[in-house]
Amino acid sequence: MLEKGATAPDFELNATPDQKIKLKDFKGKNVILAFYPADWSPVCSDQMALYNEMLKYFSKYDAQIFGVSVDSVWCHLAFEENRKLHFPLLADFEPKGAVSKAYGVYDDELGESKRALFVIDKDGKIAWSYLSPIAVNPGADGILDALEELNKK
Amino acid sequence: MSTLKPEINDQDHIQGDDSASVTIVEFGDYQCPYCGNAYPIMKEIEETFGHQIRFIFRHFPLANAHEFAFPAAIAAEAAGLQDKFWEMHDALYENQYRLNGELFDELAETIGLDLEQFQQDSSSEEIKRKIEDDFDSGVRSGVNGTPSFYVNGTKFDGGATDLYQMLKESAE
Numbered sequence: 001m002l003e004k005g006a007t008a009p010d011f012e013l014n015a016t017p018d019q020k021i022k023l024k025d026f027k028g029k030n031v032i033l034a035f036y037p038a039d040w041s042p043v044c045s046d047q048m049a050l051y052n053e054m055l056k057y058f059s060k061y062d063a064q065i066f067g068v069s070v071d072s073v074w075c076h077l078a079f080e081e082n083r084k085l086h087f088p089l090l091a092d093f094e095p096k097g098a099v100s101k102a103y104g105v106y107d108d109e110l111g112e113s114k115r116a117l118f119v120i121d122k123d124g125k126i127a128w129s130y131l132s133p134i135a136v137n138p139g140a141d142g143i144l145d146a147l148e149e150l151n152k153k
Numbered sequence: 154m155s156t157l158k159p160e161i162n163d164q165d166h167i168q169g170d171d172s173a174s175v176t177i178v179e180f181g182d183y184q185c186p187y188c189g190n191a192y193p194i195m196k197e198i199e200e201t202f203g204h205q206i207r208f209i210f211r212h213f214p215l216a217n218a219h220e221f222a223f224p225a226a227i228a229a230e231a232a233g234l235q236d237k238f239w240e241m242h243d244a245l246y247e248n249q250y251r252l253n254g255e256l257f258d259e260l261a262e263t264i265g266l267d268l269e270q271f272q273q274d275s276s277s278e279e280i281k282r283k284i285e286d287d288f289d290s291g292v293r294s295g296v297n298g299t300p301s302f303y304v305n306g307t308k309f310d311g312g313a314t315d316l317y318q319m320l321k322e323s324a325e
Contacts, residue, residue, distance in 0.1 A: 043215070043218050044182070044185045044186070044187045044188070044215065044218075044298050044299050045187070045297065045298030045299075046298065047297070049215055049217070049218050049298075050215070050296075050297060050298065052215075052217050052218075053215055053216060053217060053288070054292060057292065083217070083218060084217045084218065085217075086217070136297075137297035137298055138297065139155070139292075139295045139296060139297035140292050140297075141155060141292060141293055141294065141295040144292065144293070
């Protein structure tokens with residue numbers, strides 16, 4: 001897993017069937033990457049549902065959040081619509097898990113991304129990373145602490 | 154290890170004795186079914202362990218997922234201004250199965266609130282801010298879903314049933 005100080009590997013992933021997100025387009029902004037195993041976990045304990053409620057916190061720190069899993073764009077679209085998510089979910093779908101692998105957070109056995117968080121600073125360097133046990137939603141306090149730390153610089 | 158931030162203060166709704174040895178804080182959402190399931194268990198905990206327990210509820214509405222979660226939190230706080238926070242809290246969970254926008258006035262009447270005052274308070278900015286402060290406290294304390302429990306200031310890794318079990322074991 002990539003640690004603090006490493007350069008965040010660039011990527012280009014679909015957020016919708018016809019929209020691609022390139023990490024390098026977000027230079028000058030803080031970026032939060034939340035890798036997670038799969039769409040459709042129960043809602044009250046769902047990590048994405050929590051982040052959805054926190055978008056104004058993230059924008060206060062000039063940060064954009066992306067969820068990343070190996071689900072396809074169509075699956076992400078249905079999940080976003082069902083859960084009324086207001087931030088992009090990226091499909092690490094083809095080649096499967098390539099970006100998760102680049103960040104060192106792919107589970108070969110399950111064929112899914114691990115549950116991992118990265119905060120990337122405005123220069124594209126990893127400022128904080130965290131690997132959570134697969135069944136444990138890591139919450140958001142770690143992300144906020146990392147963003148706060150970046151703000152102090 | 155996640156800890157409660159800020160600590161319990163005079164903004165909190167508190168049930169039980171200040172001298173209690175176990176302080177439980179729940180971050181909850183009135184529309185969340187898991188919180189609805191936890192509600193009778195919390196009651197049982199309070200009954201079983203009596204004076205040993207102090208119980209605090211802070212709001213953590215997942216407003217995008219649950220459209221009545223924030224309005225319900227407002228109703229509880231507005232009732233709180235008439236010293237009936239817990240009455241409304243109980244009524245909301247007991248009627249969670251039929252939660253909708255029209256329920257709040259009905260419950261306010263049932264628990265004997267001054268309805269006009271209740272409606273007026275329900276649009277207060279201060280109440281909204283109080284709920285947002287609770288949410289903020291949850292986020293800072295590492296709440297990752299609802300309900301989340303804190304026991305004596307430290308995040309408890311489990312649900313209400315686990316909590317009951319833990320208390321029973323430590324009482325033995």
